[in-house]
Amino acid sequence: xxxxxxxxxxxENEKKIFVEDIMYEFEMKCEYEYAVHSFILDLNxxxxxxxxxxxxxxxxxxxxxxxxxxxxxxxxxxxxxxxxSVANLVxxxxxxVKDELLDCLxxxxxxPGYYNPKQEFDKYWIQQALVSFLDMYRFNKLKExxxxxxxxxxxxxxxxxxxxxxxxxGVVGRSSYSQRTISGAGPIESQHRSVxxxxxxxKDGIEVAVGETAKLDVGGVTKKELVExxxxxxxxxxxxxxxxxxxxxxxxSLARVLRIVAINQISTRIQVSILDCPKGYVxxxxxxxxxxxxxxxxxxxxxxxxxxxSMLVAKSIVKNNLQQIKAHQLEVTKPNYTFECDLDDNDNxxxxxxxxxx
Numbered sequence: 001x002x003x004x005x006x007x008x009x010x011x012e013n014e015k016k017i018f019v020e021d022i023m024y025e026f027e028m029k030c031e032y033e034y035a036v037h038s039f040i041l042d043l044n045x046x047x048x049x050x051x052x053x054x055x056x057x058x059x060x061x062x063x064x065x066x067x068x069x070x071x072x073x074x075x076x077x078x079x080x081x082x083x084x085s086v087a088n089l090v091x092x093x094x095x096x097v098k099d100e101l102l103d104c105l106x107x108x109x110x111x112p113g114y115y116n117p118k119q120e121f122d123k124y125w126i127q128q129a130l131v132s133f134l135d136m137y138r139f140n141k142l143k144e145x146x147x148x149x150x151x152x153x154x155x156x157x158x159x160x161x162x163x164x165x166x167x168x169x170g171v172v173g174r175s176s177y178s179q180r181t182i183s184g185a186g187p188i189e190s191q192h193r194s195v196x197x198x199x200x201x202x203k204d205g206i207e208v209a210v211g212e213t214a215k216l217d218v219g220g221v222t223k224k225e226l227v228e229x230x231x232x233x234x235x236x237x238x239x240x241x242x243x244x245x246x247x248x249x250x251x252x253s254l255a256r257v258l259r260i261v262a263i264n265q266i267s268t269r270i271q272v273s274i275l276d277c278p279k280g281y282v283x284x285x286x287x288x289x290x291x292x293x294x295x296x297x298x299x300x301x302x303x304x305x306x307x308x309x310s311m312l313v314a315k316s317i318v319k320n321n322l323q324q325i326k327a328h329q330l331e332v333t334k335p336n337y338t339f340e341c342d343l344d345d346n347d348n349x350x351x352x353x354x355x356x357x358x
Contacts, residue, residue: 209263210236210262
């Protein structure tokens with residue numbers, strides 16, 4: 001790696017200290033596979049506390065294209081109106097009050113009538129998702145899925161509601177749930193099974209978002225979550241980043257704004273991660289605050305609405321990626337023809353009469 005292109009962190013005795021060199025120093029000490037081996041910098045990982053100061057981590061966090069896109073004010077207003085409609089009912093443990101809360105929310109959600117999905121898709125998606133979740137709370141389906149359901153039950157009843165957020169982008173969501181089976185005729189291919197992402201969101205052959213899912217959650221962090229969320233998923237995100245960058249002609253202007261999204265869904269917990277390359281050769285991994293689908297219906301407006309907002313942010317990033325890639329694909333550049341040999345004005349012109357035809 002060229003020092004001129006690395007991410008300069010600080011100077012010590014007039015010597016430049018680069019982020020890439022610090023990451024290399026750390027990765028050489030790792031005995032097992034780690035995200036840093038792919039030059040992925042997870043700023044939430046406490047291992048970096050030994051190498052970076054708090055101020056340095058803040059500076060790296062706020063470097064480049066780090067700000068999240070804003071959500072449509074009209075959508076925020078709609079969600080706020082739903083919150084106000086049940087404000088005096090939130091927090092009650094009485095079943096009658098909980099039923100009333102669901103009724104009031106349903107009234108608030110359906111009051112505008114159906115939104116036209118072609119004209120106001122995000123509003124339409126939110127309305128459909130919330131009404132569907134209200135039914136799950138009414139008939140206690142969510143608790144049954146959490147305690148007794150399978151991963152496929154989660155996919156159909158919960159996670160698929162959030163996947164539909166991307167439908168209007170014209171993307172195709174491909175999942176590998178059908179691959180999650182064992183025949184008993186041979187050993188389980190754990191490497192193949194775990195590396196394959198559960199969800200891929202694809203547009204025009206470009207994979208712009210990835211997702212990992214797991215139904216099991218035993219009250220803590222499982223091995224599946226540690227491996228897939230913190231290791232496999234970031235590596236897949238970097239692969240997607242490199243492919244998307246190549247689709248945009250590997251322009252540095254695209255490299256600095258391109259962001260790959262991952263949606264990690266562990267039981268009722270959902271977290272959005274973002275991978276980009278703000279400077280140098282480093283792939284930075286940022287994570288939004290974790291949201292949760294609440295089992296208690298009185299927490300819908302405080303918790304479930306958070307999931308809705310996170311999905312809209314993820315969608316906005318994906319949409320911007322597609323626009324940026326398309327813009328770079330449409331750029332017209334002048335042809336840059338070169339000979340196989342290096343031309344030097346001081347050399348004898350005669351040696352360039354034949355262009356290595358023989």
